[in-house]
Amino acid sequence: MTYFRQDIRLRAQEVVALYPQKRSAMLPLLHLAQEHDGYLTPEGMAEVAELTGTSPAEVRGTASFYDMFHLEPVGTYVVGVCTNIACLLAGGQEMLDHAASTLGCAVGSTSADGMFTLEETECLADCNIAPCVQVNHRFVRTTTPDALDALVDDLRNGRRDEEIPAHGTLIRVRRSGGLRAPADQVANERAVAHRAREERAAQEKK
């Protein structure tokens, strides 16, 4: 019996297989757990612990280090507004204040209808289109209050569903090719290549 849905569990196992050590799958698995529940539930974290061979406390400890992981429920849309230096110079703080009034929730909280969570973010690396706004980690490039309001209206009415999935879903492109080669095969190829290199080096010396 696993807590994750069958499809998530399968993807999780695929992810674990990509790494030489299973703990390495921690962050991708936490993203999956978040896709499963919208945020990190204790059940989800416990399952990640089992999959990565760690303790639940270690999973929680690791997850809570990272801003993208939410240990409490969040809205369907997590709206992030950057107020770091480049955006600050372009009115980021004002945009954040405006977002709070449009969404009806204070920074760091979720709107009453559970639709939106507003976050003040650090630089999102899109500083030429400032102030920068992300919804569920998609760049929406709305730099004016009016554009933001229009976006919120779109979100409320499901007009951006295609482009912006509910919070938690991060990567929708599945890996299609070449799961990690078996370790011994890789080691073998590496040894062969290494030997060839040494031979060549020896020849070149001559």
Place this chain on the structure above:
Amino acid sequence: MTDTTRTTVSITINGRAIEAEANELIITAAERAGTYVPRFCYHPRMEPVGVCRMCLVEVDGPRGATLQPACYLRVSDGMSVTTDSEKVKKAQDGVLEFLLANHPLDCPVCDKGGECPLQDQTLAHGSGETRFIEEKRHFAKPIEIGELVLLDRERCIQCSRCTRFASEVAGDAQIDFAGRGESIEVAPFPTEPFDSIYSGNTVQICPVGALTAKPYRFTARPWDLEQVESTCTTCSVGCRVAVQSSQGRLTRVLGIDSDAVNHGWLCDKGRFAIDAIDGDETSTSVTDPRTRITEPMVRRNGELVVTSWSEALDAASTIVRASRASSFGAIGGAALTNEGAFAWERFLRGVVHTDNIDAQYGDGLDAALLQSLPRATLNDMAEACTVVVLSGDLREELPIAFLRLRDSVTKGRTNVVELVTGSSAVRSLARVSLPTRPGEAHHVAGAVAGDDSALASLGLHSQGAGFSEYELAEARRLIGTDGAGVVFVVGRSNLAEDSAIVENAVAIFARQFPKARFLPALRRSNVFGALDMGLSPGLRPGRSSAVAMARALGVAADATGRGTIEQLHALRDGTQSALLLLGGCVISNTLQRGLAEAALGAAAVIAVTGHGSASLAYADVILPSSVSHERSGTVTNLEGRVSAVFPKIVAPGSAWSDVAIASELAEMLGQSLGLDSPEHTSQTIEDSVGYPAASVMAAGASDGIVVGRDHTTTAAGTEDPMANPGLRSAELVGLSPRAGDVTARGDVPTASVPAVETRDVQIQSVPSTALADAYALQVVVSRRLYDQSAAVLGSPALADLIPHTVGMANPYDLDRLGVSTGDVVRAVGTLGSFDIEVVVNALVPRGVLEFVANTLADDGRDIVGRALAMNEAVIELRLESR
């Protein structure tokens, strides 16, 4: 080029040239040279992490002198280190100021106030005035992160000592850092509290008052504390401890860093069971372990009444006189000091002339066999290339021995081969696990020793041997041919099977691997001292069996007396009429509660004890004795290490020492034991049998002397006040000699102990134990740290941790049998049946139903007792739905 074979390098510290060990940390090299570098996160028993940055010193390098963490950087030849420059001072003061910025100013109400390294550092170096005028970080007040530990997050300085201890040392990563930056906090998982049996160590090593122990919290102020170094007698590991009291009551026990024994760590039972010593003043029932027995009592008209010593001794002597030697016997003694045990042995053999003496409760191993084995020390185990474990769960029975083994395995020094009978934490350490069905340990031992017929008898079993040829070969390879460098840890892996099975296995190992050493895993406090003092049928003081002595003297050996179980049968049947109980409760200690109750009910019972117990319901005379931390003397641990115990408090009421009680009782019978006092007894032990009791007492607080081993003197250690803050109260940082170290160890004379003779081990045949059918499970009875023993029941904080009686089984079997965890099922044996809740436990081997002895249930003990009563050797039960 650096010469990697060199073991020392030259470095300079503050311009002074010193020798350092190659690859040593700067902090330890400096410390040995007398330069103390301040620190918070560094702990000498854990890997350095270099995070608090308090230990920054200047180190010359290619780009000039840079600030480097002394706790992290290792010395290299020619390195130049400066610890006293202006730059270093400014950096260190800066770190200290940063640490204090958000630290609350609640020292006056903090448990750690007065013994806090942060406070000490601040007093010593801080500017005295804070430049931080902002609002400090706030967290909700203390939160409970486990049953025994509270966390005050505001006080935490993020040194990660506790989280590192949990994952690195204990292997119980139930707490970890959560959050990032300023909001980092120590946190357990919401649904999984910090219930490690080692949790108290995190409190001990926390350098501030962030972690506090629930039992200790607010019980004393550090400056009231008095301290003595002693030996923990909660189990037979005998950890070195500092015992502290305040106003005449025990307040706290801290681990002392002994290289030989516990490395500073303690288990929570050893740490928190002190509540059981003082007892609960409001408790008066003699059957309650929380009751302190302070006055002599005798039974009059069926009621126990308080009386005078002379009347009580008179009543006791009447009982002794009324019974012949063969109808008198004694059970218990593992809780005594060696001196107490020696006195009672003299009384029993010299005055009463009985050999019906047993310090074990039918759950141990043959004492003469154990004494004949070449004994290993804990350090031998930690340095062994291979450790073979055939015992109950070491973590539950001898917690610090487990930590020592774990340390050795995680550092890659030691491989573990495990004979698996029940669930055990040793599994996580084992290189090879050989499933061993109940009743077959001797066959598996034979197979390991290369005996093909033993292997064949496993193969004859319907399910064959539980391990593959490959695993067996690997185990054999790790053990080698003669056992050189191998330590066998041997104890009762399954209390439900005949002890002869493990004894046979041990005998096979001893014969086949002559160079191996053995660490016996009996857990009861001073059981090894009691046996060495002769409290077992056929033994004599000084660890030489009567058999061996008789042979040496050329005379016939004594007819041996009755052990505990035989005595209980004899009492019930009327063959024996009187019983002397020495310190322990025979009813809660034996697995066969019904038998014990019937036996005591039929007998005249004299109980010498400090605490109430179920057995006292049957006592005719109760003689109050002083107990741990109230008496001085010596104890002997599983290694055979004799070390001293010192009193910290005075026994309440009119309790006497066991030496005094035994002597006075002998006087009443018109004889003298010739023992004046515990000190005189130590001397007598040493004079008469060469056992180093007096030498150890003379040495004061020390790691003691291992009997039968060449005694190498170790230099007295220095106790880093930062490693275990609280060990000495209110010391400013600076090196202090190890707490309580009153005498240099070099003064301890080497004791001459009679050479131990290896016994000819007889291998008895034990019936083979095929399972009746595929639906039957075989019963394994194991132990847990927290059970209904007096120490746990008497400690309020621990009593809540005693588990309930359940039957544990492997998920495979539960699946197979269609039983889910939590189901109550009927267990059917040949002689009856009972109902039991079944719980899944993946560590339980397949085919096994495991019970924990002495746990809580409506008829808890009876379940195990009844299961045992159903078949004497090995039990099979079928699970049926009700």
Place this chain on the structure above:
Amino acid sequence: MAVFTAPKIVSSRSEFADSHTLTRFLATGGFEGLRRALTMYPEAVAAEVDTASLLGRGGAGFPAGRKWSMLRKAPVSYLVINGDESEPATFKDHYLVEREPHQLIEGVTIAAYALQVTQAFIFLRGEFALGLERVQQAINDAYEQGALGSNIFGSGFSLDIVVHPGAGAYICGEETSLIEALEGKRGFPRIKPPFFPAAIGLYGQPTVVNNVETMANLPWIVSHGGAAFAALGLGRSTGTRLFALSGRVNNPGMFELEMAKNTFRDIIFDPALGGGIINNGQVKAFIPGGVSAPWLGPDDLDTPLGQDEVGAKATMLGSGSIVVMDQTTCAVRAAWRITKFFSRESCGQCTPCREGSGWLERIMFRLEHGGGRMEDLDLLMDLCDNIAPGLGWPPQQTTICVLGSSIPSSITSAINMFRDEFYAHVTHDGCPHD
């Protein structure tokens, strides 16, 4: 006036809207560099990179060829690509992974071949949802093209690349922290020594960590030769570089320019580049290479955009991101916001960084929002000095990684350059600009 003679090396497809597709990639010389590399000895490929003198584009500017040469003899190693891009005002890698993901995969494969590494990881900032999808798609495409996986293009060389999503923590851009995150842990940087990735990296094995942009240069270098690359730029600053310009300019954006040939004045004022200050304003100050770098002022505008040239000004070109402040900008507010960033992003291991950043942020907040005191200036400077003793450049460290020693940059710059503004904040009991 700016010089535009150099070819576009890493952003050559920027004019195409479909630059992220395999079709466009193949139509514009995709995999040519890789195919050529596979005909060469691995050592020869590395030698080209050495000749190119390609400086790492992640911030520290260490020559890639030299870094590799330390590893080529090691029998086991991993290649890890740093795409965490979180240094404020930096957005070049964002462009590269979203718009030219195949070029990145090609570059990584070339590097892996040169290093004879069979397993590479691309650590991508988690907030780049689209970038993560595009890079994964590019990997899928490359597998399909035979440009990844077993026996790449029949050369006998095999490589797997795994995209590893970050999860929102600036510190994971620091290479040892990134490795910890890749091992599934909190991003706590490791202590160097001994944990130099080249010695003890991922899973304790020798590991090369290179930035996304560094990798993106490789196809061109192999196709055109290291010498052609080295011929561009000046001195140690060879080739071109993506400069990210933001702040109070009319035309913020990302520009690929030849290194050291243009000045800050060029990039800020050239009509084809920054296009000057908003409302024809004046440059008050600018940050030359990410917020970890000390600020420069109007007098420094003619400094060339080269590693050593900027270094000579006691600051750094860092991640190549330039933030321009004009007269409307409050220096205290700017420095406060940057300090708040460091406080939020400190991993929390080291006391000076964890506590120091928080304390500094609180003082700066007070100065900006009211409650500032004259003595706060000395206190700020002294606390900064306790974090980075001497306050020189490059800073001295009291911490494990250089995030700690970067904290003082903005505060000391602001105080040194605009002390009067601080005084004004104190006397005004808050920001006079508000």
